[in-house]
Amino acid sequence: DTEVTQTPKHLVMGMTNKKSLKCEQHMGHRAMYWYKQKAKKPPELMFVYSYEKLSINESVPSRFSPECPNSSLLNLHLHALQPEDSALYLCASSQQGTGFGNTIYFGEGSWLTVV
């Protein structure tokens, strides 16, 4: 099973709303990722959690707030977003440590529209 589950699949929110995107995996992976993808562009890394601690923040604006409540769950809290934040948000996970590579598995994404 290589499934990463993201909810909701679609979200429309106003610029003053507070909402959250959720991600779950049950593969025992200890690294989890958030990516943002605009139309016709490659995914852009936002955050990386390693062993439930934030290890990489790619200078993401504070209106995006990640949270990793446990090793299986990853949230992205959204507040005071702008219309230009409308995009596909992708969650991913991977095992840690060495070996024959540690494949990153992606969810299907959450489509966010900010109005």
Next chain:
Amino acid sequence: DAKTTQPPSMDCAEGRAANLPCNHSTISGNEYVYWYRQIHSQGPQYIIHGLKNNETNEMASLIITEDRKSSTLILPHATLRDTAVYYCIVRSTSYDKVIFGPGTSLSVIP
């Protein structure tokens, strides 16, 4: 910045082999080559990865040159469902920062 370069687009006739090249001339000894594809509006799908040996699975084959500076993903019998953007990525397992380049948009033509 992405560590790979790929042609922006390619066409392939249905039923023929699709050969997608990738240059990664600055690859380090502990970095793996990964291939993903993304079909419109879906999350990236893992295809295959390798370190220095050629690899094959049920989806594709990966050929890595001896100097490891380039690789080729081979889809042996392309179908219309293989139309997608294909991303070549280099990744060290000791470092979680994985950056996507622009990828190659493959169109499989009937």
